Each structure stands twice: as structure tokens, then as C-alpha cells.
Amino acid sequence: MPRLNELLGQPQPDTGAVPPEFAADAGPSPSTADPRSSQSDACPLCGGFGFVRQDVPADHPQFGRAVPCRCVETESRDVKLARLQHYSNLGPLTRLTFENLIRRGRSADPRDQQRFNRCVDDAEAFAQDPQGWRVLVGASGCGKTHIAAAVANRCLEHGIPALFVVVPDLLDHLRAAYKPDAEVSYDQLFEQVRSAPVLILDDLGTQSATPWAQEKLFQIINHRYNARLPTVITTNMALSKFDDRLRTRLGDPSLSQPHADLIATVHVLEERRPLEDLGVNMLQLPMVRKMTFESFDLADYRSPRDQQQREQAYRAALDFADNPDGWMVLFGGRAKDRMHLAAAIANRRHASGELPVFVQVTDFLDSLRRALSDDSSADYDKIKRTTRNCPFLILEDLEIGARSDWVRGELFQLLNPRCLGRLPTVITTPHNLTQLITDPGWERLARLLTDPQFCSEIVVGETPDIEQQPAKPARRSRSKAKTSLG
Numbered sequence: 001m002p003r004l005n006e007l008l009g010q011p012q013p014d015t016g017a018v019p020p021e022f023a024a025d026a027g028p029s030p031s032t033a034d035p036r037s038s039q040s041d042a043c044p045l046c047g048g049f050g051f052v053r054q055d056v057p058a059d060h061p062q063f064g065r066a067v068p069c070r071c072v073e074t075e076s077r078d079v080k081l082a083r084l085q086h087y088s089n090l091g092p093l094t095r096l097t098f099e100n101l102i103r104r105g106r107s108a109d110p111r112d113q114q115r116f117n118r119c120v121d122d123a124e125a126f127a128q129d130p131q132g133w134r135v136l137v138g139a140s141g142c143g144k145t146h147i148a149a150a151v152a153n154r155c156l157e158h159g160i161p162a163l164f165v166v167v168p169d170l171l172d173h174l175r176a177a178y179k180p181d182a183e184v185s186y187d188q189l190f191e192q193v194r195s196a197p198v199l200i201l202d203d204l205g206t207q208s209a210t211p212w213a214q215e216k217l218f219q220i221i222n223h224r225y226n227a228r229l230p231t232v233i234t235t236n237m238a239l240s241k242f243d244d245r246l247r248t249r250l251g252d253p254s255l256s257q258p259h260a261d262l263i264a265t266v267h268v269l270e271e272r273r274p275l276e277d278l279g280v281n282m283l284q285l286p287m288v289r290k291m292t293f294e295s296f297d298l299a300d301y302r303s304p305r306d307q308q309q310r311e312q313a314y315r316a317a318l319d320f321a322d323n324p325d326g327w328m329v330l331f332g333g334r335a336k337d338r339m340h341l342a343a344a345i346a347n348r349r350h351a352s353g354e355l356p357v358f359v360q361v362t363d364f365l366d367s368l369r370r371a372l373s374d375d376s377s378a379d380y381d382k383i384k385r386t387t388r389n390c391p392f393l394i395l396e397d398l399e400i401g402a403r404s405d406w407v408r409g410e411l412f413q414l415l416n417p418r419c420l421g422r423l424p425t426v427i428t429t430p431h432n433l434t435q436l437i438t439d440p441g442w443e444r445l446a447r448l449l450t451d452p453q454f455c456s457e458i459v460v461g462e463t464p465d466i467e468q469q470p471a472k473p474a475r476r477s478r479s480k481a482k483t484s485l486g
Contacts, residue, residue, distance in 0.1 A: 138269030291343035333461030
């Protein structure tokens with residue numbers, strides 16, 4: 001692929017009222033760089049670059065956007081495409097199009113295939129009319145770069161200038177631009193990249209994580225966020241792993257929703273689901289996916305005290321979802337409210353590109369028992385290893401009381417490594433921590449959950465009277481008993 005500073009290296013003349021925009025036909029030499037003309041007869045308005053920036057106020061919808069210069073209006077389609085391809089920095093990636101893209105992706109899992117196909121459909125729509133941002137998250141080799149390059153090539157076919165840059169290469173070019181003998185100045189190169197009409201940043205997160213590199217990337221992404229410039233980003237990292245300043249601009253819906261023309265759509269192209277394959281992870285269940293912060297009914301309270309507790313729990317859960325640090329225990333209140341808030345946290349982390357594990361304690365323990373009874377040590381180890389090491393875990397409905405030593409031992413072996421590794425964890429339980437501490441046999445688990453510097457105890461609301469009263473034996477018909485358990 002040609003060097004980025006060679007493609008964007010021509011100096012930009014100052015034309016006064018209409019400042020030049022992007023070096024659309026820049027190259028290593030006047031004789032080969034411009035498909036239309038030499039530097040000597042370049043357009044006085046754009047300097048032969050083909051695009052200008054309009055002289056409009058900062059709050060104008062066209063501020064920061066490139067528009068074609070008058071000199072390109074009479075170009076032939078082939079000449080225009082050659083000029084745009086030269087500007088795009090695609091090089092050999094011009095071969096990657098939607099036409100030769102395998103629309104189902106490369107995974108054998110039907111769920112991954114459906115997810116990949118939805119991403120391709122959305123990318124095609126974006127290329128037709130670039131608006132907002134698209135963030136493609138997936139493992140190396142899953143097809144992210146092909147989709148991103150196909151977007152760039154489709155934009156070029158429609159006469160829309162798009163610049164494709166690999167993030168580590170971009171940072172190398174910016175470092176080289178500091179040299180006194182550099183063919184293009186640092187300011188020139190930096191401005192052309194951050195203000196490109198459509199920018200594709202490939203492999204974000206694979207660069208050296210130096211403070212200088214992080215700052216340069218933030219400046220580029222922040223400028224495009226503020227100027228509402230269409231952007232496509234590919235990464236093999238979950239968004240939660242990025243610096244907070246980058247993460248909030250890449251996909252935080254609380255920041256992107258106020259701007260109708262800047263919606264950051266995150267596509268996770270391929271997931272690793274060992275627990276789902278074993279029937280343990282509940283996050284993909286339709287009812288659980290509907291349990292979001294937006295669907296939580298704050299008006300469904302029984303008393304002023306219950307209303308206050310539910311609102312406080314909602315705010316605490318929302319803050320934890322956005323800034324997970326330590327552990328959170330949701331207790332008391334109604335079981336449906338505890339589960340809803342826990343699922344809302346999981347869904348919000350999933351929307352940011354993370355793959356949380358959401359398991360009910362009884363299902364988790366039953367899966368371990370089945371794995372042991374089937375003599376399947378591989379499944380037993382996989383379940384334990386995945387839940388113990390996953391970056392975000394939600395344990396639903398931790399019950400105490402008449403539990404066996406085996407149950408308490410398995411739960412301790414799950415939670416103790418997560419405590420030592422400071423891995424974010426959410427636990428729901430009808431009991432408060434005082435009950436847990438005083439219950440015989442739970443002393444080791446209690447020590448993990450009673451550190452106020454690490455674990456937050458959040459009451460979800462007043463416990464309904466029916467849940468506070470001990471169960472009374474009753475003579476019921478078989479059909480009624482089945483109904484009550486359904």
C-alpha cells in the first residue's frame with residue numbers, strides 16, 4: 001500500500017475566502033499524482049485537490065465538510081473515480097467490495113452469520129448516504145476490514161471522498177511528519193485525516209498504547225465527533241477496554257442520542273459463547289434482552305419509601321453499568337426488579353461491545369452437576385473457567401440457607417478468583433449481607449461481599465409482604481400446584 005504521507009503530501013495553497021480542503025489528487029510528484037492535470041495548471045480555488053471547504057459559521061450544517069470544487073464538475077466518471085481512489089489510500093484494497101463479500105461471514109454459527117449479514121446491510125446503507133458512525137467489533141479475520149473497505153469503495157463509486165487509514169500506520173506517518181525534511185508537515189497531514197469527508201479507521205486498538213498515541217487518536221475522534229463527520233472504525237477490542245474518553249465517543253448512547261445525525265452503531269460481528277452453547281448464559285433470551293434501563297418502570301412502586309429505594313437502586317445500577325468498578329449486590333425488593341436491573345446492566349455492557357455472562361445460580365450449579373454426572377470433565381472445566389475469568393459476570397438469585405458444602409465450595413471457587421482479580425461482578429439476592437454473614441457455612445463468601453471499599457450493597461425496594469412471610473403448607477390440587485410453579 002502507498003505511504004499515507006505520499007498520498008496526502010502536496011502542500012495546500014491559501015486561497016483566502018475559500019480555504020482548500022483535502023488533497024484529493026496529491027501524490028509524490030506532479031507528473032503522476034493528478035489524474036487530470038499537472039501542478040502548473042492546477043485550479044486556483046482548490047490547488048488541484050478537487051475539494052474545498054465552505055466559508056460558513058461553526059454552527060452551520062456544512063461546517064467542516066468538504067464539497068467538490070467547480071473544476072471537477074465537468075470531469076468524466078472514470079477520471080473522477082481515479083482521483084478519488086488516489087485520495088482514498090485504499091491501494092490494493094480497491095478489490096474489496098460488497099459484490100465479492102461473503103454476506104454470511106466466516107463463522108459456522110448461524111447466530112454469527114445473521115449478525116454479520118445485518119452488519120453488511122447496515123454498512124451498505126451507510127455507504128449510500130454516510131451519516132453517523134459505524135463501529136465494527138470482532139476477532140481478527142472475521143471480515144471487519146473487508147466491510148470497511150467495501151464502504152470506502154462504494155462511497156468512491158458515488159463520488160463521495162473517503163479516506164482509509166490503518167491506525168498504526170497513521171501514527172507512524174504522524175511521527176515521521178515531525179522530521180525537518182518531511183515531505184508534508186505534521187499539521188497538514190493531521191488536518192487532512194481528522195477532517196476527511198468520510199474516514200475509515202482500521203484496526204483501532206492495535207497501536208502502541210503510548211500517551212502520545214492515545215492523545216492523537218482522541219484528538220482525531222473528538223474532532224470528528226464534534227463536527228459530526230461520518231466515520232467507520234474497526235477494532236478487535238471490546239469498547240469497554242478503551243480509554244473512557246474514546247469509549248464514550250465510540251458508542252455511548254447517552255452522548256450520541258441528542259444528535260440525530262450522529263448515531264454510533266456498534267456491530268459485534270462474532271461472539272464466543274461457551275456458556276450459551278451449554279445452555280447457561282441467559283443474556284440471549286428474548287425476555288432478558290428486553291430488560292433495559294429504558295424499559296424499567298420507575299412508577300411501579302407501592303409506597304413513598306419503596307419509590308425512593310427503587311429510584312436510588314436504578315441510578316446506582318446505571319452508574320455501575322457505565323463505570324463498572326468492583327462488585328455490586330442488589331438485594332431486597334421484588335425479584336423481578338432485581339433481575340431487571342441486573343439484566344439492564346448486562347445489556348448496557350453488551351451494547352458497548354463487551355460480552356458479559358448472565359447466569360442464574362441454580363442453572364449454573366445444575367450445569368456443573370450434569371457435567372460431573374456425564375463424566376464430561378471438559379464441559380465442567382469450561383463452565384467454571386468461563387464464569388471465573390469472564391470480564392463481566394452477573395449472578396442471578398443467590399440463595400442462602402440449607403445449602404450443601406459442595407454448593408458453597410463451588411460458589412467460593414467461582415467468586416474468590418474474581419475478587420482477587422477485581423473483575424466486575426453483579427449479584428442479586430433476596431437477602432441482605434447481614435443475613436449472609438450470620439448464616440452458618442457462608443463465612444468465606446461473606447468475607448468477599450462485606451468489604452465496603454470493593455462491594456456496594458444496594459437495596460432495590462421494600463420486600464413485599466408475601467415474600468417476607470414464611471411459606472405455609474397448604475392442601476392444593478395437582479393442577480393448581482402446577483399453575484403456581486409456572
